[in-house]
Amino acid sequence: MMFPEDAPAEGLKKGDKMADFGMRAADIEKGKLSGLVWLADFVGKKDSKDPKKLLVLNFFANWCAPCIAEMPVLQGLYDKYKDKGLMVLSVNFRTDAEKFDATFAESLKIIKEKGVKYPVLFDRFTNRNQLLYLGSKAVLPCLMIINSEGTIIEKFQGEQSHDLKKIEEVIRKTLEVK
Amino acid sequence: MKKIIAAFAVMFFLFHAAGEEQSAQSKTKKLLVDKVEAAGVEANLAKSLEEALVLDIGKRENTSVVTSAEMQNVVKTAQLKSEMSCEGSDECLVEVQKKLSVETLISGKVTKLGDEYIFSINTINVTTKTVGERISIQGRDLNDLKGKIKEAVDVLLGVSKPRQMFKLKDGEELKLAVMPLTARGMEQTTADSLTSILSAQLNQIKGISVISQDDIKAMLSKAALDSSAECSDSMECVVEIGASLGLSKLVTGAVGKVKDTFVISVQLIDVRNADVVNRVLESYTGDDAELQNAIKLAAYQLAGIDYQALTGEVDFSFNVKKGAVRFGDEEKKFDKPQYSAAGLIPGRYFLKVRAEDDDYLPLQTDVYVAPGAKNVRTINILSKPTPWYKSWWFWTLTSVVVLGAAGTVTAVVLLQDTPDGSGTVTIE
Numbered sequence: 001m002m003f004p005e006d007a008p009a010e011g012l013k014k015g016d017k018m019a020d021f022g023m024r025a026a027d028i029e030k031g032k033l034s035g036l037v038w039l040a041d042f043v044g045k046k047d048s049k050d051p052k053k054l055l056v057l058n059f060f061a062n063w064c065a066p067c068i069a070e071m072p073v074l075q076g077l078y079d080k081y082k083d084k085g086l087m088v089l090s091v092n093f094r095t096d097a098e099k100f101d102a103t104f105a106e107s108l109k110i111i112k113e114k115g116v117k118y119p120v121l122f123d124r125f126t127n128r129n130q131l132l133y134l135g136s137k138a139v140l141p142c143l144m145i146i147n148s149e150g151t152i153i154e155k156f157q158g159e160q161s162h163d164l165k166k167i168e169e170v171i172r173k174t175l176e177v178k
Numbered sequence: 179m180k181k182i183i184a185a186f187a188v189m190f191f192l193f194h195a196a197g198e199e200q201s202a203q204s205k206t207k208k209l210l211v212d213k214v215e216a217a218g219v220e221a222n223l224a225k226s227l228e229e230a231l232v233l234d235i236g237k238r239e240n241t242s243v244v245t246s247a248e249m250q251n252v253v254k255t256a257q258l259k260s261e262m263s264c265e266g267s268d269e270c271l272v273e274v275q276k277k278l279s280v281e282t283l284i285s286g287k288v289t290k291l292g293d294e295y296i297f298s299i300n301t302i303n304v305t306t307k308t309v310g311e312r313i314s315i316q317g318r319d320l321n322d323l324k325g326k327i328k329e330a331v332d333v334l335l336g337v338s339k340p341r342q343m344f345k346l347k348d349g350e351e352l353k354l355a356v357m358p359l360t361a362r363g364m365e366q367t368t369a370d371s372l373t374s375i376l377s378a379q380l381n382q383i384k385g386i387s388v389i390s391q392d393d394i395k396a397m398l399s400k401a402a403l404d405s406s407a408e409c410s411d412s413m414e415c416v417v418e419i420g421a422s423l424g425l426s427k428l429v430t431g432a433v434g435k436v437k438d439t440f441v442i443s444v445q446l447i448d449v450r451n452a453d454v455v456n457r458v459l460e461s462y463t464g465d466d467a468e469l470q471n472a473i474k475l476a477a478y479q480l481a482g483i484d485y486q487a488l489t490g491e492v493d494f495s496f497n498v499k500k501g502a503v504r505f506g507d508e509e510k511k512f513d514k515p516q517y518s519a520a521g522l523i524p525g526r527y528f529l530k531v532r533a534e535d536d537d538y539l540p541l542q543t544d545v546y547v548a549p550g551a552k553n554v555r556t557i558n559i560l561s562k563p564t565p566w567y568k569s570w571w572f573w574t575l576t577s578v579v580v581l582g583a584a585g586t587v588t589a590v591v592l593l594q595d596t597p598d599g600s601g602t603v604t605i606e
Binding site: 019020021022023024036038123124125126128129 | 422
């Protein structure tokens with residue numbers, strides 16, 4: 001396991017093993033937090049029947065307009081490839097100055113507006129886990145593709161994150177979709 | 179002829195051996211369950227636990243149980259105790275039980291720590307007058323405690339060893355957090371110090387690394403400031419914090435004081451399954467100086483480490499020069515105000531000190547030997563309160579009264595007997 005203090009300043013990169021943390025998922029319909037989920041539970045290695053499982057791990061902040069803009073696109077990818085073994089997760093990032101309750105309420109509003117159905121995760125206590133992935137400068141948007149072994153096979157950050165064509169290409173290749 | 183003698187000898191041996199075996203099997207152990215003491219809890223709860231204890235022991239093969247109530251009815255124990263002028267001490271009870279030919283005395287005490295009840299039970303060997311097994315069980319209510327009595331009695335009577343829930347395997351790496359221990363009936367600063375000791379002790383165990391208290395406190399304070407989102411119980415919150423830290427396990431607990439009994443309760447929690455994987459409960463009657471030794475022992479128990487080989491030492495000094503000391507099973511006289519012992523198996527020990535000088539009260543207390551540690555203490559033996567007839571104020575008052583009375587009498591006598599010089603003397 002890697003801790004933020006051990007992570008490189010640019011955050012986890014392509015070829016690194018993912019770091020595992022538990023966070024609370026949002027119950028979008030009821031508008032509240034639900035149970036704890038762990039990132040590693042969404043990678044394919046634990047499910048031998050679905051070895052091609054692929055995780056798209058996306059980070060967003062309420063104030064990050066490009067992050068919010070790509071939400072419907074990610075929902076589209078999820079709908080298109082979920083039967084092939086794709087999982088999409090979004091993790092909320094907030095700065096130390098942002099209060100959790102207000103952030104959560106606003107995020108719920110955005111999620112509903114954008115029609116997000118895939119799990120969206122929140123950490124009430126810390127942003128250190130997110131910084132581990134994003135790097136100390138917390139450049140957003142940030143999207144990672146993680147294979148069934150828990151290895152980061154692609155990382156798209158900042159402007160790269162808009163290259164949705166390339167993202168879909170990686171998904172199709174890894175899931176062996178013709 | 180030799181063959182016949184040999185056959186008889188074999189038969190005699192077999193018959194004798196069978197008889198011995200039968201006698202051993204049918205030998206019934208006589209136990210006495212003393213009244214369970216209610217320390218800061220309802221007397222009915224203590225009574226119900228005593229009944230449950232008697233019921234469980236009574237159901238077992240080769241045991242015969244006598245209750246304190248039965249004993250009192252039969253031999254008027256109270257009267258006996260009073261005659262022996264040793265009310266309230268284990269030693270006295272042992273003497274009483276001897277008269278009843280009971281081998282083992284079982285005594286218990288129930289206290290409350292926060293929302294949980296702690297039921298401590300121990301055995302006293304009547305013959306050797308030593309405290310045998312001790313065990314504490316923890317429960318939310320009477321039924322919860324009752325459900326755990328069987329397992330506790332199994333351990334007390336040596337039927338089974340305490341169930342160890344978690345054991346750190348060789349080569350296993352465990353990174354964990356120790357959450358600040360909750361203080362119950364004592365200062366939070368004491369609990370915070372014990373949290374630090376527990377963290378440091380766990381950190382010293384091979385394979386365990388503990389994340390810093392500063393990190394945890396920073397997160398906890400942020401949580402307290404930051405969110406009013408639902409967090410229905412503390413366990414849920416603690417598990418969530420552990421998950422945020424990316425930890426598979428963490429330690430929570432409380433430390434409390436109920437009357438003169440200290441209780442340390444710590445749990446090892448599996449964060450992923452939100453499950454308690456090991457639970458340690460240490461309770462003792464004695465000085466708060468022993469808390470740090472008790473928590474060090476608890477650290478090893480929590481990690482499931484075999485600490486028997488990590489023997490410890492004690493070095494006690496007393497404020498009396500001569501007397502007798504009983505430490506665990508050992509009893510000896512001392513003519514220097516000091517007692518020390520080494521090579522001790524870590525655990526809780528019973529210490530009794532009796533000064534040769536009759537002006538001091540006997541001292542009975544629990545002390546701990548932590549794994550690989552030396553317990554150095556200065557133990558103060560209290561002097562007996564001075565009887566009123568020996569006190570300075572009594573003699574001062576008496577002197578004043580006596581002198582006053584003497585003065586008054588003298589004055590009265592002098593006044594009455596002195597001629598006033600106004601009489602008439604007639605000379606014929």
